[in-house]
Amino acid sequence: xxxxxxxxxxxxxxxxxxxxxxxxxxxxxxxxxxxxxxxxxxxxxxxxxxxxxxxxxxxxxxxxxxxxxxxxxxxxxxxxxxxxxx
Numbered sequence: 001x002x003x004x005x006x007x008x009x010x011x012x013x014x015x016x017x018x019x020x021x022x023x024x025x026x027x028x029x030x031x032x033x034x035x036x037x038x039x040x041x042x043x044x045x046x047x048x049x050x051x052x053x054x055x056x057x058x059x060x061x062x063x064x065x066x067x068x069x070x071x072x073x074x075x076x077x078x079x080x081x082x083x084x085x086x
Contacts, residue, residue, distance in 0.1 A: 017082060019043050020050060024079035050078055 015036055022032045029040040029047075038046075054074035061081060062068055068080055 016046060020046060021079070021082050023047050024075055024082065051075065054078070 015038065019032050019036050019038060022035070023029070023043065029043045032038075032043050033040045036043075051074050054077065058077065065081065065084060067084055068077070
């Protein structure tokens, strides 16, 4: 039972990650919702959550992944992070 829950969550994260990467690549939430299971509203909620927490997560993640370099905008930084640690 626990294995199934972990596998389900891992699959959910993979979908969420693909949706976020698509958003950062400039795809519309409408286009993303046609390609993946979540609704436009869910994808938008995920994006807002990630962008709102840029200042909270950046210092720790930046120190752990110096390869990220300096990126002034939150969208560019998250995009680079997701590409780096996929």
